[in-house]
Amino acid sequence: MDIHWFESLDSTQTFLINELKGGRLKGPVCVGALSQTMGKGSRGNSWIGAEGNLFISLAISRSDFPEDLKLESTSIYVAFLMKELLASYGSKVWLKWPNDFYLEEKKIGGVITNLIGETVVCGIGINLGSAPENFSKIDIEIGSVELTKDYCALFKNLPPWKQIFSKYRIEFENSRVYFTHNNNEKVALERAVLLEDGSLMCDSQRIFSLR
Template identity: 45%
Template sequence: MDIVYFDELDSTQTYLIEQIKSKKLSAPIALMAKRQTAGVGSRENSWEGGEGNLFFSFAVNLDDLPKDLPLNSVSIYFSYIMKEVLEKFSSNIWLKWPNDLYYFKHKIGGTITKKLDTVLLCGMGINLKKNSNGFEALNLNIEADFLLESYLKELENYPSWKQIFSKYALEFEITKRVSAHIQGEYKSLENAVLSQDGSLIINNKRVYSLR
Protein backbone atom coordinates (compact mmCIF):
# COMPACT_ATOMS: atom_id res chain seq x y z
CA MET A 1 0.00 0.00 0.00
CA ASP A 2 1.39 3.40 -0.96
CA ILE A 3 1.77 6.01 1.78
CA VAL A 4 1.46 9.77 1.24
CA TYR A 5 3.29 11.81 3.90
CA PHE A 6 2.38 15.29 5.13
CA ASP A 7 4.04 17.61 7.62
CA GLU A 8 0.64 18.76 8.88
CA LEU A 9 -3.05 18.16 8.24
CA ASP A 10 -6.18 19.24 10.04
CA SER A 11 -7.32 15.61 10.00
CA THR A 12 -5.96 12.68 8.02
CA GLN A 13 -9.42 11.11 8.04
CA THR A 14 -11.26 14.20 6.79
CA TYR A 15 -8.64 14.81 4.11
CA LEU A 16 -8.74 11.22 2.88
CA ILE A 17 -12.54 11.21 2.73
CA GLU A 18 -12.44 14.35 0.57
CA GLN A 19 -9.79 12.88 -1.72
CA ILE A 20 -11.67 9.60 -2.16
CA LYS A 21 -14.96 11.39 -2.84
CA SER A 22 -13.34 13.64 -5.45
CA LYS A 23 -11.52 10.63 -6.95
CA LYS A 24 -8.15 12.35 -6.55
CA LEU A 25 -7.00 9.30 -4.59
CA SER A 26 -8.18 5.72 -4.75
CA ALA A 27 -7.91 2.66 -2.52
CA PRO A 28 -5.65 1.13 -1.42
CA ILE A 29 -3.86 4.20 -0.07
CA ALA A 30 -2.63 5.53 3.28
CA LEU A 31 -1.94 9.06 4.55
CA MET A 32 0.26 10.06 7.48
CA ALA A 33 0.76 13.48 9.05
CA LYS A 34 3.57 14.48 11.41
CA ARG A 35 1.15 16.89 13.11
CA GLN A 36 -2.63 16.85 13.27
CA THR A 37 -4.48 19.99 14.34
CA ALA A 38 -8.15 18.97 14.18
CA GLY A 39 -8.22 15.19 14.21
CA VAL A 40 -11.58 13.47 14.48
CA GLY A 41 -12.13 10.75 17.07
CA SER A 42 -15.18 8.66 17.86
CA ARG A 43 -18.39 10.47 18.86
CA GLU A 44 -16.97 13.61 17.15
CA ASN A 45 -14.26 13.96 19.81
CA SER A 46 -10.98 15.54 18.74
CA TRP A 47 -7.60 13.81 18.52
CA GLU A 48 -4.81 16.29 17.97
CA GLY A 49 -1.09 16.14 18.50
CA GLY A 50 2.43 17.02 17.57
CA GLU A 51 5.40 15.44 15.90
CA GLY A 52 6.59 12.06 17.11
CA ASN A 53 3.11 10.60 17.48
CA LEU A 54 1.27 8.56 14.87
CA PHE A 55 -1.65 10.05 12.93
CA PHE A 56 -2.80 8.22 9.82
CA SER A 57 -5.74 7.09 7.75
CA PHE A 58 -6.02 4.48 5.05
CA ALA A 59 -8.56 3.30 2.50
CA VAL A 60 -9.10 -0.27 1.33
CA ASN A 61 -11.53 -1.84 -1.09
CA LEU A 62 -14.26 -3.86 0.59
CA ASP A 63 -13.53 -6.76 -1.76
CA ASP A 64 -10.00 -7.02 -0.34
CA LEU A 65 -11.20 -7.55 3.23
CA PRO A 66 -11.69 -11.06 4.64
CA LYS A 67 -14.99 -12.55 3.53
CA ASP A 68 -15.92 -13.47 7.10
CA LEU A 69 -15.35 -9.95 8.51
CA PRO A 70 -18.60 -8.36 9.81
CA LEU A 71 -18.57 -4.73 8.66
CA ASN A 72 -20.06 -3.68 12.00
CA SER A 73 -16.85 -4.87 13.66
CA VAL A 74 -14.16 -3.44 11.38
CA SER A 75 -13.01 -1.14 14.21
CA ILE A 76 -12.24 -4.18 16.35
CA TYR A 77 -10.46 -5.84 13.44
CA PHE A 78 -8.22 -2.90 12.51
CA SER A 79 -7.57 -1.96 16.15
CA TYR A 80 -6.60 -5.45 17.22
CA ILE A 81 -4.05 -5.73 14.42
CA MET A 82 -2.48 -2.48 15.68
CA LYS A 83 -2.55 -3.84 19.22
CA GLU A 84 -0.54 -6.87 18.08
CA VAL A 85 1.99 -4.65 16.28
CA LEU A 86 2.43 -2.44 19.36
CA GLU A 87 3.00 -5.52 21.51
CA LYS A 88 6.24 -6.11 19.62
CA PHE A 89 7.58 -2.95 21.28
CA SER A 90 5.70 -2.77 24.60
CA SER A 91 3.67 -5.03 26.88
CA ASN A 92 0.41 -4.42 28.78
CA ILE A 93 -1.42 -3.05 25.75
CA TRP A 94 -5.05 -4.06 25.33
CA LEU A 95 -8.08 -3.22 23.22
CA LYS A 96 -11.14 -1.81 24.96
CA TRP A 97 -14.25 -2.69 22.99
CA PRO A 98 -14.57 -1.65 20.29
CA ASN A 99 -11.88 0.82 19.22
CA ASP A 100 -9.74 2.22 22.07
CA LEU A 101 -6.15 1.16 22.67
CA TYR A 102 -4.99 1.18 26.28
CA TYR A 103 -1.66 0.91 28.06
CA PHE A 104 -2.42 -0.40 31.54
CA LYS A 105 -5.34 1.87 32.59
CA HIS A 106 -4.54 4.70 30.21
CA LYS A 107 -5.97 5.34 26.77
CA ILE A 108 -3.16 5.90 24.27
CA GLY A 109 -4.97 5.63 20.95
CA GLY A 110 -8.13 4.96 19.04
CA THR A 111 -9.71 4.06 15.73
CA ILE A 112 -12.53 5.47 13.63
CA THR A 113 -13.98 3.95 10.45
CA LYS A 114 -16.27 5.04 7.63
CA LYS A 115 -17.72 3.29 4.58
CA LEU A 116 -17.91 5.12 1.26
CA ASP A 117 -19.62 3.00 -1.40
CA THR A 118 -17.19 0.12 -2.01
CA VAL A 119 -14.34 1.64 0.01
CA LEU A 120 -13.68 1.41 3.74
CA LEU A 121 -11.69 4.17 5.43
CA CYS A 122 -9.96 3.87 8.78
CA GLY A 123 -8.24 6.57 10.82
CA MET A 124 -5.99 6.02 13.83
CA GLY A 125 -4.16 8.13 16.35
CA ILE A 126 -1.51 6.65 18.65
CA ASN A 127 0.29 8.65 21.33
CA LEU A 128 3.85 7.41 21.10
CA LYS A 129 5.19 10.41 22.99
CA LYS A 130 3.70 12.90 25.45
CA ASN A 131 0.94 14.81 23.75
CA SER A 132 -1.36 17.76 24.30
CA ASN A 133 -4.63 15.91 23.61
CA GLY A 134 -5.21 15.01 27.25
CA PHE A 135 -4.36 11.31 26.93
CA GLU A 136 -1.34 9.34 28.08
CA ALA A 137 1.48 8.11 25.84
CA LEU A 138 3.47 4.93 25.39
CA ASN A 139 6.78 6.83 25.39
CA LEU A 140 8.21 4.39 22.88
CA ASN A 141 11.49 5.14 21.18
CA ILE A 142 10.30 4.23 17.68
CA GLU A 143 9.58 6.40 14.68
CA ALA A 144 5.95 6.94 13.72
CA ASP A 145 6.56 6.12 10.06
CA PHE A 146 8.24 2.83 11.00
CA LEU A 147 5.23 1.88 13.13
CA LEU A 148 2.86 2.71 10.28
CA GLU A 149 4.86 0.63 7.81
CA SER A 150 4.90 -2.27 10.28
CA TYR A 151 1.15 -1.99 10.74
CA LEU A 152 0.33 -1.89 7.03
CA LYS A 153 2.57 -4.89 6.43
CA GLU A 154 0.54 -6.91 8.95
CA LEU A 155 -2.76 -5.51 7.70
CA GLU A 156 -2.07 -6.50 4.11
CA ASN A 157 -1.87 -10.13 5.21
CA TYR A 158 -5.60 -9.71 5.92
CA PRO A 159 -5.95 -12.32 8.68
CA SER A 160 -9.44 -13.74 8.86
CA TRP A 161 -12.01 -12.38 11.30
CA LYS A 162 -12.03 -15.83 12.91
CA GLN A 163 -8.31 -15.50 13.66
CA ILE A 164 -8.65 -12.00 15.12
CA PHE A 165 -11.84 -12.72 17.05
CA SER A 166 -10.50 -15.91 18.65
CA LYS A 167 -7.62 -13.95 20.18
CA TYR A 168 -9.68 -10.92 21.16
CA ALA A 169 -12.32 -13.10 22.82
CA LEU A 170 -9.66 -14.51 25.16
CA GLU A 171 -8.73 -10.98 26.26
CA PHE A 172 -12.26 -9.61 26.53
CA GLU A 173 -12.35 -10.14 30.30
CA ILE A 174 -10.14 -7.06 30.63
CA THR A 175 -12.76 -4.96 28.84
CA LYS A 176 -15.45 -6.20 31.23
CA ARG A 177 -13.72 -4.31 34.05
CA VAL A 178 -14.50 -0.93 32.48
CA SER A 179 -17.37 1.09 31.02
CA ALA A 180 -18.00 2.31 27.48
CA HIS A 181 -20.08 4.90 25.65
CA ILE A 182 -23.00 2.99 24.15
CA GLN A 183 -25.95 4.65 22.44
CA GLY A 184 -25.23 7.97 24.13
CA GLU A 185 -24.75 6.53 27.61
CA TYR A 186 -21.76 5.45 29.67
CA LYS A 187 -22.49 1.81 30.53
CA SER A 188 -20.68 -0.81 32.56
CA LEU A 189 -19.46 -3.80 30.55
CA GLU A 190 -19.27 -6.07 33.60
CA ASN A 191 -22.11 -8.30 32.41
CA ALA A 192 -21.55 -7.86 28.67
CA VAL A 193 -21.32 -10.96 26.49
CA LEU A 194 -19.15 -10.81 23.37
CA SER A 195 -20.83 -12.38 20.32
CA GLN A 196 -19.10 -14.09 17.40
CA ASP A 197 -19.78 -11.11 15.13
CA GLY A 198 -18.11 -8.69 17.57
CA SER A 199 -21.34 -7.24 18.93
CA LEU A 200 -22.17 -7.19 22.64
CA ILE A 201 -25.21 -8.50 24.45
CA ILE A 202 -26.02 -6.15 27.35
CA ASN A 203 -29.21 -6.62 29.34
CA ASN A 204 -30.58 -8.88 26.58
CA LYS A 205 -29.98 -6.21 23.92
CA ARG A 206 -27.48 -6.51 21.07
CA VAL A 207 -25.10 -3.58 20.59
CA TYR A 208 -22.80 -3.05 17.60
CA SER A 209 -19.64 -0.97 17.62
CA LEU A 210 -20.49 1.40 14.73
CA ARG A 211 -17.31 3.43 15.20
Template identity: 45%
Template sequence: MEILSFSSLPSTQKYLIEKLEEGTLQSPVAVIASEQSSGVGSRDNSWSGGEGNFFASVAVELEMLPKDLSLSSASIYFSFIMKQTLEALGEDIWLKWPNDFYLNDDKIGGTITQKVKNVLVCGIGINLKNTQNGYRALQCDITPKILLENYLLSLEKFPKWKQIFSEYEVEFEQSKKFSVHIENYQKSLSDASLCGDGSLIIGGKRVYSLR
Protein backbone atom coordinates in the same frame (compact mmCIF):
# COMPACT_ATOMS: atom_id res chain seq x y z
CA MET B 1 0.36 0.22 -0.47
CA GLU B 2 1.14 3.84 -1.28
CA ILE B 3 1.87 6.06 1.75
CA LEU B 4 1.38 9.84 1.55
CA SER B 5 3.29 11.74 4.27
CA PHE B 6 2.52 15.26 5.47
CA SER B 7 4.18 17.47 8.08
CA SER B 8 0.74 18.70 9.19
CA LEU B 9 -2.93 18.07 8.38
CA PRO B 10 -6.14 19.14 10.09
CA SER B 11 -7.21 15.46 9.98
CA THR B 12 -5.79 12.45 8.11
CA GLN B 13 -9.28 10.92 8.12
CA LYS B 14 -11.03 13.98 6.65
CA TYR B 15 -8.26 14.46 4.09
CA LEU B 16 -8.37 10.87 2.86
CA ILE B 17 -12.17 10.72 2.69
CA GLU B 18 -12.29 14.03 0.80
CA LYS B 19 -9.70 12.86 -1.77
CA LEU B 20 -11.45 9.52 -2.25
CA GLU B 21 -14.78 11.26 -2.83
CA GLU B 22 -13.12 13.66 -5.30
CA GLY B 23 -11.50 10.74 -7.09
CA THR B 24 -8.02 12.26 -6.73
CA LEU B 25 -6.88 9.29 -4.63
CA GLN B 26 -7.61 5.61 -5.14
CA SER B 27 -7.50 2.82 -2.57
CA PRO B 28 -5.49 1.09 -1.29
CA VAL B 29 -3.67 4.11 0.13
CA ALA B 30 -2.50 5.41 3.51
CA VAL B 31 -2.00 8.95 4.80
CA ILE B 32 0.22 9.91 7.75
CA ALA B 33 0.85 13.32 9.34
CA SER B 34 3.48 14.42 11.86
CA GLU B 35 0.95 16.80 13.40
CA GLN B 36 -2.84 16.90 13.38
CA SER B 37 -4.86 19.96 14.39
CA SER B 38 -8.51 18.87 14.01
CA GLY B 39 -8.50 15.09 14.20
CA VAL B 40 -11.71 13.09 14.46
CA GLY B 41 -12.26 10.73 17.37
CA SER B 42 -15.19 8.61 18.49
CA ARG B 43 -18.54 10.36 18.96
CA ASP B 44 -17.16 13.37 17.03
CA ASN B 45 -14.59 14.09 19.74
CA SER B 46 -11.33 15.61 18.54
CA TRP B 47 -8.02 13.75 18.47
CA SER B 48 -5.22 16.19 17.75
CA GLY B 49 -1.60 16.60 18.72
CA GLY B 50 2.01 17.22 17.84
CA GLU B 51 5.08 15.56 16.48
CA GLY B 52 6.15 12.15 17.69
CA ASN B 53 2.62 10.80 17.99
CA PHE B 54 0.79 8.64 15.46
CA PHE B 55 -1.86 10.09 13.16
CA ALA B 56 -2.75 7.98 10.13
CA SER B 57 -5.64 6.79 7.98
CA VAL B 58 -5.79 3.79 5.69
CA ALA B 59 -8.23 3.10 2.84
CA VAL B 60 -8.91 -0.41 1.51
CA GLU B 61 -11.61 -1.71 -0.79
CA LEU B 62 -14.31 -3.76 0.90
CA GLU B 63 -13.64 -6.70 -1.41
CA MET B 64 -10.08 -6.91 -0.04
CA LEU B 65 -11.36 -7.60 3.48
CA PRO B 66 -11.86 -11.19 4.68
CA LYS B 67 -15.24 -12.63 3.72
CA ASP B 68 -16.05 -13.55 7.34
CA LEU B 69 -15.65 -9.95 8.59
CA SER B 70 -18.85 -8.09 9.40
CA LEU B 71 -18.54 -4.34 8.72
CA SER B 72 -19.88 -3.70 12.22
CA SER B 73 -16.74 -5.40 13.54
CA ALA B 74 -14.30 -3.46 11.36
CA SER B 75 -13.13 -1.20 14.22
CA ILE B 76 -12.18 -4.23 16.30
CA TYR B 77 -10.47 -5.87 13.32
CA PHE B 78 -8.32 -2.87 12.32
CA SER B 79 -7.59 -1.97 15.95
CA PHE B 80 -6.54 -5.45 17.00
CA ILE B 81 -4.09 -5.74 14.11
CA MET B 82 -2.51 -2.46 15.30
CA LYS B 83 -2.42 -3.84 18.84
CA GLN B 84 -0.59 -6.93 17.54
CA THR B 85 1.81 -4.70 15.58
CA LEU B 86 2.70 -2.71 18.70
CA GLU B 87 3.09 -5.90 20.71
CA ALA B 88 5.56 -7.21 18.14
CA LEU B 89 7.55 -4.00 18.69
CA GLY B 90 7.69 -4.70 22.43
CA GLU B 91 4.79 -2.55 23.64
CA ASP B 92 2.40 -3.95 26.24
CA ILE B 93 -1.02 -2.59 25.26
CA TRP B 94 -4.52 -4.02 25.01
CA LEU B 95 -7.73 -3.20 23.15
CA LYS B 96 -10.79 -2.03 25.06
CA TRP B 97 -14.04 -2.78 23.22
CA PRO B 98 -14.44 -1.74 20.54
CA ASN B 99 -11.71 0.66 19.43
CA ASP B 100 -9.58 2.12 22.25
CA PHE B 101 -5.92 1.33 22.90
CA TYR B 102 -5.00 1.07 26.58
CA LEU B 103 -1.77 0.94 28.56
CA ASN B 104 -2.79 -0.68 31.85
CA ASP B 105 -5.85 1.37 32.87
CA ASP B 106 -5.09 4.43 30.73
CA LYS B 107 -6.27 5.24 27.23
CA ILE B 108 -3.47 6.06 24.78
CA GLY B 109 -5.33 6.04 21.47
CA GLY B 110 -8.24 4.89 19.36
CA THR B 111 -9.60 3.96 15.96
CA ILE B 112 -12.47 5.19 13.83
CA THR B 113 -13.79 3.54 10.65
CA GLN B 114 -15.98 5.04 7.94
CA LYS B 115 -17.38 3.54 4.71
CA VAL B 116 -17.01 5.63 1.55
CA LYS B 117 -18.78 3.90 -1.36
CA ASN B 118 -16.96 0.57 -1.74
CA VAL B 119 -14.01 1.61 0.43
CA LEU B 120 -13.43 1.37 4.17
CA VAL B 121 -11.36 4.18 5.69
CA CYS B 122 -9.73 3.53 9.06
CA GLY B 123 -8.20 6.37 11.07
CA ILE B 124 -5.88 5.63 14.00
CA GLY B 125 -4.48 8.03 16.58
CA ILE B 126 -2.00 6.90 19.25
CA ASN B 127 0.01 8.90 21.77
CA LEU B 128 3.43 7.34 21.21
CA LYS B 129 5.61 9.92 22.95
CA ASN B 130 3.67 12.93 24.21
CA THR B 131 0.76 12.98 26.63
CA GLN B 132 -2.05 14.87 24.90
CA ASN B 133 -5.84 15.08 24.69
CA GLY B 134 -5.96 14.33 28.42
CA TYR B 135 -4.58 10.83 27.78
CA ARG B 136 -1.33 9.04 28.55
CA ALA B 137 1.42 8.17 26.07
CA LEU B 138 3.40 4.98 25.52
CA GLN B 139 6.75 6.83 25.91
CA CYS B 140 8.22 4.55 23.25
CA ASP B 141 10.99 4.98 20.68
CA ILE B 142 8.95 3.78 17.70
CA THR B 143 8.72 6.33 14.88
CA PRO B 144 5.22 6.87 13.46
CA LYS B 145 6.40 6.03 9.90
CA ILE B 146 7.92 2.69 10.94
CA LEU B 147 4.81 1.85 12.94
CA LEU B 148 2.61 2.55 9.91
CA GLU B 149 4.85 0.47 7.61
CA ASN B 150 4.78 -2.46 10.05
CA TYR B 151 1.02 -2.10 10.49
CA LEU B 152 0.38 -2.15 6.75
CA LEU B 153 2.52 -5.28 6.35
CA SER B 154 0.31 -7.01 8.94
CA LEU B 155 -2.94 -5.58 7.59
CA GLU B 156 -2.21 -6.54 3.99
CA LYS B 157 -2.16 -10.20 5.01
CA PHE B 158 -5.87 -9.69 5.79
CA PRO B 159 -6.14 -12.39 8.46
CA LYS B 160 -9.58 -13.93 8.80
CA TRP B 161 -11.95 -12.40 11.36
CA LYS B 162 -12.17 -15.79 13.08
CA GLN B 163 -8.41 -15.70 13.68
CA ILE B 164 -8.49 -12.15 15.09
CA PHE B 165 -11.59 -12.84 17.19
CA SER B 166 -10.13 -15.95 18.84
CA GLU B 167 -7.36 -13.79 20.33
CA TYR B 168 -9.54 -10.78 21.07
CA GLU B 169 -12.10 -12.92 22.89
CA VAL B 170 -9.51 -13.73 25.57
CA GLU B 171 -8.49 -10.08 25.93
CA PHE B 172 -12.09 -8.86 26.16
CA GLU B 173 -12.18 -9.78 29.87
CA GLN B 174 -10.06 -6.68 30.57
CA SER B 175 -12.79 -4.47 29.07
CA LYS B 176 -15.24 -5.59 31.77
CA LYS B 177 -13.64 -3.21 34.29
CA PHE B 178 -14.76 -0.28 32.15
CA SER B 179 -17.79 1.47 30.68
CA VAL B 180 -18.59 2.42 27.10
CA HIS B 181 -20.78 5.10 25.51
CA ILE B 182 -23.82 3.61 23.77
CA GLU B 183 -26.47 5.91 22.31
CA ASN B 184 -25.20 8.80 24.46
CA TYR B 185 -25.41 6.71 27.63
CA GLN B 186 -22.51 5.29 29.58
CA LYS B 187 -22.94 1.55 30.10
CA SER B 188 -20.86 -0.72 32.30
CA LEU B 189 -19.26 -3.66 30.52
CA SER B 190 -19.07 -5.73 33.71
CA ASP B 191 -21.91 -8.07 32.66
CA ALA B 192 -21.44 -7.76 28.88
CA SER B 193 -21.21 -10.90 26.76
CA LEU B 194 -19.09 -10.83 23.59
CA CYS B 195 -20.70 -12.40 20.51
CA GLY B 196 -18.89 -14.05 17.62
CA ASP B 197 -19.42 -11.09 15.30
CA GLY B 198 -17.86 -8.65 17.79
CA SER B 199 -21.15 -7.29 19.07
CA LEU B 200 -22.12 -7.34 22.75
CA ILE B 201 -25.16 -8.40 24.73
CA ILE B 202 -25.71 -5.81 27.48
CA GLY B 203 -28.85 -5.96 29.60
CA GLY B 204 -30.48 -8.32 27.12
CA LYS B 205 -29.84 -5.98 24.16
CA ARG B 206 -27.38 -6.49 21.33
CA VAL B 207 -24.95 -3.61 20.76
CA TYR B 208 -22.71 -3.27 17.70
CA SER B 209 -19.35 -1.51 17.47
CA LEU B 210 -20.43 0.93 14.78
CA ARG B 211 -17.46 3.29 14.93
Protein backbone atom coordinates in the same frame (compact mmCIF):
# COMPACT_ATOMS: atom_id res chain seq x y z
CA MET C 1 -0.09 0.08 -0.29
CA ASP C 2 0.97 3.63 -1.18
CA ILE C 3 1.75 5.87 1.81
CA HIS C 4 1.52 9.67 1.53
CA TRP C 5 3.11 11.78 4.28
CA PHE C 6 2.39 15.42 5.12
CA GLU C 7 4.01 17.77 7.59
CA SER C 8 0.62 18.74 9.02
CA LEU C 9 -3.06 18.18 8.28
CA ASP C 10 -6.24 19.28 9.98
CA SER C 11 -7.35 15.63 9.97
CA THR C 12 -5.95 12.67 8.05
CA GLN C 13 -9.44 11.14 8.09
CA THR C 14 -11.16 14.20 6.61
CA PHE C 15 -8.37 14.72 4.09
CA LEU C 16 -8.46 11.12 2.85
CA ILE C 17 -12.24 11.03 2.60
CA ASN C 18 -12.21 14.22 0.53
CA GLU C 19 -9.47 12.84 -1.73
CA LEU C 20 -11.42 9.63 -2.27
CA LYS C 21 -14.63 11.48 -3.07
CA GLY C 22 -12.75 13.77 -5.46
CA GLY C 23 -11.14 10.83 -7.25
CA ARG C 24 -7.62 12.06 -6.49
CA LEU C 25 -6.76 8.99 -4.40
CA LYS C 26 -8.07 5.45 -4.38
CA GLY C 27 -7.52 2.49 -2.09
CA PRO C 28 -5.55 0.76 -0.95
CA VAL C 29 -3.80 3.88 0.28
CA CYS C 30 -2.57 5.42 3.52
CA VAL C 31 -2.26 9.09 4.47
CA GLY C 32 -0.11 10.18 7.42
CA ALA C 33 0.69 13.50 9.06
CA LEU C 34 3.54 14.40 11.39
CA SER C 35 1.13 16.66 13.27
CA GLN C 36 -2.65 17.09 13.29
CA THR C 37 -4.73 20.06 14.37
CA MET C 38 -8.36 18.98 14.07
CA GLY C 39 -8.32 15.20 14.31
CA LYS C 40 -11.51 13.18 14.62
CA GLY C 41 -12.10 11.05 17.72
CA SER C 42 -14.95 8.88 18.89
CA ARG C 43 -18.46 10.28 19.39
CA GLY C 44 -17.51 13.51 17.61
CA ASN C 45 -14.66 14.35 19.98
CA SER C 46 -11.41 15.82 18.69
CA TRP C 47 -8.10 13.97 18.64
CA ILE C 48 -5.45 16.66 18.45
CA GLY C 49 -1.81 15.82 18.98
CA ALA C 50 1.70 17.10 18.81
CA GLU C 51 4.38 16.15 16.33
CA GLY C 52 5.87 12.75 17.03
CA ASN C 53 2.58 10.94 17.62
CA LEU C 54 0.82 8.71 15.09
CA PHE C 55 -1.83 10.21 12.83
CA ILE C 56 -2.81 8.03 9.87
CA SER C 57 -5.84 7.03 7.83
CA LEU C 58 -6.12 4.07 5.48
CA ALA C 59 -8.58 3.37 2.69
CA ILE C 60 -9.24 -0.30 1.92
CA SER C 61 -11.93 -1.85 -0.26
CA ARG C 62 -14.41 -4.00 1.64
CA SER C 63 -13.60 -6.82 -0.77
CA ASP C 64 -9.96 -6.79 0.38
CA PHE C 65 -10.93 -7.74 3.93
CA PRO C 66 -11.47 -11.39 4.94
CA GLU C 67 -14.80 -12.85 3.84
CA ASP C 68 -15.77 -13.71 7.42
CA LEU C 69 -15.35 -10.11 8.64
CA LYS C 70 -18.62 -8.21 9.08
CA LEU C 71 -18.60 -4.47 8.50
CA GLU C 72 -19.60 -3.79 12.11
CA SER C 73 -16.48 -5.61 13.32
CA THR C 74 -14.01 -3.65 11.17
CA SER C 75 -12.93 -1.26 13.92
CA ILE C 76 -12.07 -4.14 16.25
CA TYR C 77 -10.26 -5.93 13.44
CA VAL C 78 -7.99 -3.08 12.31
CA ALA C 79 -7.38 -1.97 15.90
CA PHE C 80 -6.36 -5.45 17.01
CA LEU C 81 -3.96 -5.74 14.07
CA MET C 82 -2.23 -2.60 15.35
CA LYS C 83 -2.31 -3.84 18.94
CA GLU C 84 -0.65 -7.11 17.92
CA LEU C 85 2.01 -5.22 15.96
CA LEU C 86 2.79 -3.00 18.95
CA ALA C 87 2.92 -6.07 21.18
CA SER C 88 5.48 -7.62 18.82
CA TYR C 89 7.71 -4.62 19.55
CA GLY C 90 7.37 -5.27 23.29
CA SER C 91 4.49 -2.97 24.23
CA LYS C 92 1.94 -3.94 26.89
CA VAL C 93 -0.84 -2.05 25.10
CA TRP C 94 -4.29 -3.65 25.15
CA LEU C 95 -7.52 -3.04 23.26
CA LYS C 96 -10.58 -1.82 25.12
CA TRP C 97 -13.84 -2.67 23.37
CA PRO C 98 -14.27 -1.82 20.64
CA ASN C 99 -11.34 0.25 19.38
CA ASP C 100 -9.46 2.17 22.09
CA PHE C 101 -5.79 1.52 22.81
CA TYR C 102 -4.98 1.45 26.52
CA LEU C 103 -1.83 1.15 28.59
CA GLU C 104 -2.87 -0.08 32.02
CA GLU C 105 -5.86 2.14 32.86
CA LYS C 106 -5.13 5.11 30.55
CA LYS C 107 -6.06 5.62 26.92
CA ILE C 108 -3.21 6.14 24.48
CA GLY C 109 -5.11 6.11 21.19
CA GLY C 110 -7.97 4.77 19.15
CA VAL C 111 -9.50 3.92 15.79
CA ILE C 112 -12.40 5.47 13.93
CA THR C 113 -13.93 4.07 10.73
CA ASN C 114 -16.12 5.45 7.95
CA LEU C 115 -17.63 3.78 4.91
CA ILE C 116 -17.31 5.67 1.63
CA GLY C 117 -19.13 3.68 -1.00
CA GLU C 118 -17.48 0.26 -0.85
CA THR C 119 -14.29 1.64 0.72
CA VAL C 120 -13.56 1.49 4.44
CA VAL C 121 -11.59 4.47 5.76
CA CYS C 122 -9.82 3.76 9.05
CA GLY C 123 -8.29 6.58 11.07
CA ILE C 124 -5.73 5.65 13.75
CA GLY C 125 -4.23 7.94 16.36
CA ILE C 126 -1.72 6.84 19.00
CA ASN C 127 0.34 8.84 21.47
CA LEU C 128 3.88 7.75 20.64
CA GLY C 129 5.91 10.63 22.04
CA SER C 130 3.63 12.77 24.19
CA ALA C 131 0.13 12.75 25.67
CA PRO C 132 -2.34 15.35 26.95
CA GLU C 133 -3.51 15.41 30.54
CA ASN C 134 -5.39 12.27 31.69
CA PHE C 135 -4.01 10.26 28.76
CA SER C 136 -0.79 8.27 28.41
CA LYS C 137 1.74 7.43 25.70
CA ILE C 138 3.14 4.16 24.38
CA ASP C 139 5.67 2.29 26.52
CA ILE C 140 8.17 1.64 23.70
CA GLU C 141 10.34 3.73 21.39
CA ILE C 142 8.86 3.69 17.88
CA GLY C 143 8.57 6.34 15.20
CA SER C 144 5.37 7.08 13.32
CA VAL C 145 6.90 6.48 9.87
CA GLU C 146 8.38 3.10 10.82
CA LEU C 147 5.18 2.01 12.57
CA THR C 148 3.03 3.03 9.61
CA LYS C 149 5.23 1.15 7.14
CA ASP C 150 5.07 -2.04 9.22
CA TYR C 151 1.32 -1.69 9.78
CA CYS C 152 0.49 -1.17 6.11
CA ALA C 153 2.55 -4.25 5.23
CA LEU C 154 0.09 -6.36 7.26
CA PHE C 155 -2.63 -5.71 4.69
CA LYS C 156 -0.81 -7.83 2.09
CA ASN C 157 -1.92 -10.98 3.90
CA LEU C 158 -4.78 -10.38 6.30
CA PRO C 159 -5.75 -13.09 8.80
CA PRO C 160 -9.38 -14.24 8.99
CA TRP C 161 -11.71 -12.59 11.51
CA LYS C 162 -12.04 -15.90 13.34
CA GLN C 163 -8.32 -15.87 14.13
CA ILE C 164 -8.39 -12.28 15.37
CA PHE C 165 -11.54 -12.86 17.42
CA SER C 166 -10.13 -15.94 19.17
CA LYS C 167 -7.36 -13.74 20.59
CA TYR C 168 -9.53 -10.71 21.28
CA ARG C 169 -12.09 -12.78 23.19
CA ILE C 170 -9.46 -13.34 25.90
CA GLU C 171 -8.35 -9.71 25.94
CA PHE C 172 -11.94 -8.47 26.21
CA GLU C 173 -11.93 -9.43 29.90
CA ASN C 174 -9.80 -6.34 30.54
CA SER C 175 -12.72 -4.17 29.36
CA ARG C 176 -15.16 -5.34 32.03
CA VAL C 177 -14.26 -2.60 34.53
CA TYR C 178 -15.16 0.04 31.93
CA PHE C 179 -18.29 1.15 30.09
CA THR C 180 -19.24 1.96 26.52
CA HIS C 181 -21.78 4.33 24.99
CA ASN C 182 -25.01 3.31 23.28
CA ASN C 183 -27.42 5.98 22.05
CA ASN C 184 -25.53 8.54 24.18
CA GLU C 185 -26.03 6.43 27.30
CA LYS C 186 -23.28 4.78 29.33
CA VAL C 187 -23.47 0.99 29.40
CA ALA C 188 -21.38 -0.97 31.91
CA LEU C 189 -19.38 -3.85 30.44
CA GLU C 190 -19.19 -5.82 33.67
CA ARG C 191 -21.80 -8.40 32.62
CA ALA C 192 -21.59 -7.92 28.85
CA VAL C 193 -21.43 -10.99 26.62
CA LEU C 194 -19.05 -10.70 23.66
CA LEU C 195 -20.67 -12.29 20.59
CA GLU C 196 -18.76 -13.91 17.74
CA ASP C 197 -19.33 -10.98 15.37
CA GLY C 198 -17.73 -8.57 17.87
CA SER C 199 -20.99 -7.10 19.12
CA LEU C 200 -22.05 -7.11 22.76
CA MET C 201 -25.16 -8.35 24.52
CA CYS C 202 -25.83 -6.07 27.48
CA ASP C 203 -29.03 -6.47 29.49
CA SER C 204 -30.83 -8.08 26.54
CA GLN C 205 -29.68 -5.28 24.26
CA ARG C 206 -27.29 -5.92 21.35
CA ILE C 207 -24.65 -3.24 20.88
CA PHE C 208 -22.45 -2.88 17.81
CA SER C 209 -19.38 -0.74 17.36
CA LEU C 210 -20.51 2.25 15.32
CA ARG C 211 -17.11 3.89 15.08
